[in-house]
Amino acid sequence: MKRLLTVLAAGVPLAAAVYLPTASAAGEGSAAAPLNCSAVSVKAPPGTKVESVTATRQAGGTVNGTGVLGGQVLDVPAYCEVTVTLTHPGAGDHAKVRTWLPETHWNGRFQAFGGAAFAAGDNNPGLATAVKEGYAAATTDAGVGDAIDSDWALNSKGEVNTGLLKNFAERSQHETAIVGKALVDAVYGRAATYSYFNGCSTGGRQGYMEAQRHPDDYDGILANAPAINWDEFEVATLWPQVVMNEEKTRPTDCEFNLFTEAAIQACDPLDGARDGLVSDAARCDYDPRRLIGTKVLCEGEEETVTAADAAVVRKIWDGPRGGSGEKLWYGVPVGADLPHGLAGPRPFSVPDDWTAKWVEKQPGLDTAKLTYRQFAQAFKKSQAEYDEIIGTDDPDLSAFRESGGKLLTYHGQSDQFIPTQGTVDYRERVERTMGGPRRVDDFYRLYLAPGTSHCGLKGQSGDLTALTKWVEQGKAPATLTADLTDSTGRTLTRDLCRYPLVSRYSGHGDPTAADSFRCVTAHRR
Numbered sequence: 377m378k379r380l381l382t383v384l385a386a387g388v389p390l391a392a393a394v395y396l397p398t399a400s401a402a403g404e405g406s407a408a409a410p411l412n413c414s415a416v417s418v419k420a421p422p423g424t425k426v427e428s429v430t431a432t433r434q435a436g437g438t439v440n441g442t443g444v445l446g447g448q449v450l451d452v453p454a455y456c457e458v459t460v461t462l463t464h465p466g467a468g469d470h471a472k473v474r475t476w477l478p479e480t481h482w483n484g485r486f487q488a489f490g491g492a493a494f495a496a497g498d499n500n501p502g503l504a505t506a507v508k509e510g511y512a513a514a515t516t517d518a519g520v521g522d523a524i525d526s527d528w529a530l531n532s533k534g535e536v537n538t539g540l541l542k543n544f545a546e547r548s549q550h551e552t553a554i555v556g557k558a559l560v561d562a563v564y565g566r567a568a569t570y571s572y573f574n575g576c577s578t579g580g581r582q583g584y585m586e587a588q589r590h591p592d593d594y595d596g597i598l599a600n601a602p603a604i605n606w607d608e609f610e611v612a613t614l615w616p617q618v619v620m621n622e623e624k625t626r627p628t629d630c631e632f633n634l635f636t637e638a639a640i641q642a643c644d645p646l647d648g649a650r651d652g653l654v655s656d657a658a659r660c661d662y663d664p665r666r667l668i669g670t671k672v673l674c675e676g677e678e679e680t681v682t683a684a685d686a687a688v689v690r691k692i693w694d695g696p697r698g699g700s701g702e703k704l705w706y707g708v709p710v711g712a713d714l715p716h717g718l719a720g721p722r723p724f725s726v727p728d729d730w731t732a733k734w735v736e737k738q739p740g741l742d743t744a745k746l747t748y749r750q751f752a753q754a755f756k757k758s759q760a761e762y763d764e765i766i767g768t769d770d771p772d773l774s775a776f777r778e779s780g781g782k783l784l785t786y787h788g789q790s791d792q793f794i795p796t797q798g799t800v801d802y803r804e805r806v807e808r809t810m811g812g813p814r815r816v817d818d819f820y821r822l823y824l825a826p827g828t829s830h831c832g833l834k835g836q837s838g839d840l841t842a843l844t845k846w847v848e849q850g851k852a853p854a855t856l857t858a859d860l861t862d863s864t865g866r867t868l869t870r871d872l873c874r875y876p877l878v879s880r881y882s883g884h885g886d887p888t889a890a891d892s893f894r895c896v897t898a899h900r901r
Contacts, residue, residue, distance in 0.1 A: 421462070460473045471516055473515075494522070497518065553571070
């Protein structure tokens with residue numbers, strides 16, 4: 377597949393004129409004369425053609441996020457926004473690469489951003505934050521739409537739009553690295569000293585894709601809650617709907633919450649302290665049948681947990697299985713929010729659209745009514761057709777290691793959209809491929825965050841700072857300090873352990889304090 381992608385990317389480089397700032401580069405933390413947008417040429421990445429280029433000075437101030445994700449960043453300094461529109465001849469696509477270049481106080485670094493759900497890139501807050509911190513920053517829309525926009529999936533003939541899918545899966549991110557870094561070089565008069573990629577969810581998958589397929593693009597990759605194993609987990613996340621459809625039972629939201637709270641209560645002490653957090657969710661083997669007959673007051677009415685309710689929850693936690701009982705993928709993590717995650721009244725739109733449009737090519741398909749047999753067929757079909765395109769699960773990271781790159785990931789253990797164990801499975805396959813955990817820790821570290829939902833740390837872990845220290849100073853992070861939310865809603869500070877170590881209470885000290893815990897190997901629990 378790598379060879380095929382190289383062939384597809386081959387082509388005659390083209391150039392286009394663009395009005396851009398030109399000035400000497402500022403040293404890290406130093407000021408420079410304001411940049412003035414003036415002409416510079418942009419060389420098209422191999423296999424592309426530059427359709428248009430625009431450059432506009434932005435005054436900064438308040439920057440608002442676009443689309444359904446929204447967001448807002450205040451006090452952004454002035455910057456020059458350059459938009460380069462690329463097309464792949466014959467594909468009919470129009471992929472925009474946006475690069476924001478701070479007028480003053482450039483820190484000498486470049487940072488590219490990934491997307492979320494079906495959005496290939498950042499919707500402004502990431503770029504704005506980066507500029508505020510002194511980075512030159514870039515992102516791409518890959519020629520597709522907003523986070524929940526899947527209208528681009530099929531063409532007018534009802535066939536998969538392979539050009540846009542290739543953009544979304546891989547090639548537009550690589551082209552962003554080429555274009556963004558070239559603009560930095562042209563504008564500031566020197567190349568960025570260090571280049572980073574930053575993404576969560578879809579952005580996390582894109583970061584792993586960069587490490588696997590384009591190992592020289594970035595010095596450091598921050599890839600959190602990564603949507604790797606896309607072809608598998610996207611279909612697998614319809615499993616709760618399939619179970620409820622086949623078992624003809626849907627527990628109420630109150631009952632779902634009761635099961636989650638009971639599991640957390642039962643597994644909380646496994647780390648040596650009752651602190652409202654399950655430090656090793658994979659070890660939690662709470663049996664939901666223990667709640668059969670329990671009564672719960674829900675909106676003024678008393679409900680009683682039935683055996684059928686417990687059976688549904690047990691299957692959801694266990695995960696998808698095929699017709700002969702074989703395990704297909706991982707289930708929703710114990711502790712994840714079921715009513716507002718994957719077990720709501722309707723399927724989450726991303727796996728719903730992926731299965732209906734890309735896998736089955738039937739936009740009107742009601743995936744909530746899939747049978748066990750139909751689900752298993754769709755799961756295997758997705759694997760067969762899309763693993764090489766968007767699976768992003770190649771465990772051979774030897775080229776990335778040899779390039780000197782560093783890969784850092786956190787994944788919430790209560791992720792309601794992407795099963796944490798899929799990331800753990802990938803990490804373990806990398807270890808088996810590349811010589812064990814110690815050798816892998818030299819360039820790739822994974823941290824599991826207790827009680828944390830999908831992309832739930834929101835930058836509170838200092839992960840980017842930890843990555844830059846690792847890349848630039850050689851200081852590998854033993855732990856990541858993070859603010860976690862316990863089962864009561866209280867915020868606790870914890871040091872996240874690098875996988876496969878787990879957090880355990882030391883036996884003395886305040887159980888709400890981070891220094892009362894230590895990282896230990898699994899066999900010592």
